[in-house]
Amino acid sequence: MKSARQNDGIVGAWGGHRHQRRELGRTWRDAVGRAKEMERSTGLAHKVKAARSEFGRPAPRHAPQDVSENRLIQTRLELKFWTNGVPQIDAVRPKQCLGCGAASHAPGRKLVVVGHGVRRRQMRGPVRVGAEPEEVEYQIRRYRCRQCGAVMTAGPRERLRCRLFSLPAITWAIALYGMGRVSSRQVRGQISPWRKVGAAADRTWQTLRRWLGAARDGRLFPFAIKASGRPRQVADRLSRVLMAKAPPSFASAPAAEQSVAGALYSAMGITPCAVV
Numbered sequence: 330m331k332s333a334r335q336n337d338g339i340v341g342a343w344g345g346h347r348h349q350r351r352e353l354g355r356t357w358r359d360a361v362g363r364a365k366e367m368e369r370s371t372g373l374a375h376k377v378k379a380a381r382s383e384f385g386r387p388a389p390r391h392a393p394q395d396v397s398e399n400r401l402i403q404t405r406l407e408l409k410f411w412t413n414g415v416p417q418i419d420a421v422r423p424k425q426c427l428g429c430g431a432a433s434h435a436p437g438r439k440l441v442v443v444g445h446g447v448r449r450r451q452m453r454g455p456v457r458v459g460a461e462p463e464e465v466e467y468q469i470r471r472y473r474c475r476q477c478g479a480v481m482t483a484g485p486r487e488r489l490r491c492r493l494f495s496l497p498a499i500t501w502a503i504a505l506y507g508m509g510r511v512s513s514r515q516v517r518g519q520i521s522p523w524r525k526v527g528a529a530a531d532r533t534w535q536t537l538r539r540w541l542g543a544a545r546d547g548r549l550f551p552f553a554i555k556a557s558g559r560p561r562q563v564a565d566r567l568s569r570v571l572m573a574k575a576p577p578s579f580a581s582a583p584a585a586e587q588s589v590a591g592a593l594y595s596a597m598g599i600t601p602c603a604v605v
């Protein structure tokens with residue numbers, strides 16, 4: 330059997346003596362350095378940067394596989410509407426594709442954003458501040474754009490992208506830890522549906538740490554919010570910012586409730602969606 334090295338001269342050179350590889354590495358670095366120098370001198374770097382920002386991120390090299398979880402249609406329908414069945418297909422269809430922006434249903438034209446089935450999901454934690462933690466199964470609706478292939482999902486307003494715990498549960502946990510100065514173990518006791526955990530997880534709740542890390546990087550909530558500092562500082566700052574986002578009707582509610590209301594309010598209506 331012929332090896333790839335024998336077939337390909339370049340690979341053969343790489344597989345040769347160590348000093349040769351070093352030499353190649355140096356040549357490569359030199360070439361990159363020269364190219365950068367050229368870009369700087371011709372002002373090309375600036376142009377390339379401008380072009381990139383204009384067109385956003387470069388197109389993925391592979392066909393999109395898991396875009397479904399990335400295109401989340403934030404509805405105003407509470408979890409209870411999704412636990413016994415799913416809303417009508419037209420009720421939560423987005424007005425436009427969240428991928429390419431094409432109108433879902435332009436007058437006199439064929440439907441662009443079409444139904445793409447339903448899926449089962451789980452949601453963990455208390456559904457509201459003060460409630461007992463639970464694990465609920467529900468269904469989401471999926472849509473697919475016939476123009477760009479993007480898959481979008483519509484689910485309860487309490488749902489957060491890539492999280493099994495609900496938005497109220499996570500926001501309450503952060504408020505407890507930040508403003509409430511409660512230990513991470515106690516937070517877990519109030520938020521997690523599982524009472525018994527391993528001895529290693531007894532002192533800190535890693536899930537809470539992960540949420541705070543994601544929040545610090547602006548990856549937790551579907552709206553722009555960032556906070557820096559140590560985990561407890563991040564939690565405290567986030568909770569206060571979220572409180573300020575709560576509708577005026579929550580002004581006399583407890584701090585944690587205000588924080589959750591602020592998060593829900595900010596999450597709703599950030600994506601174009603049918604009137605629900």
Ligand SMILES: [Zn+2]
Nearest residue numbers: 426429474477
């Ligand atoms: Zn599209």
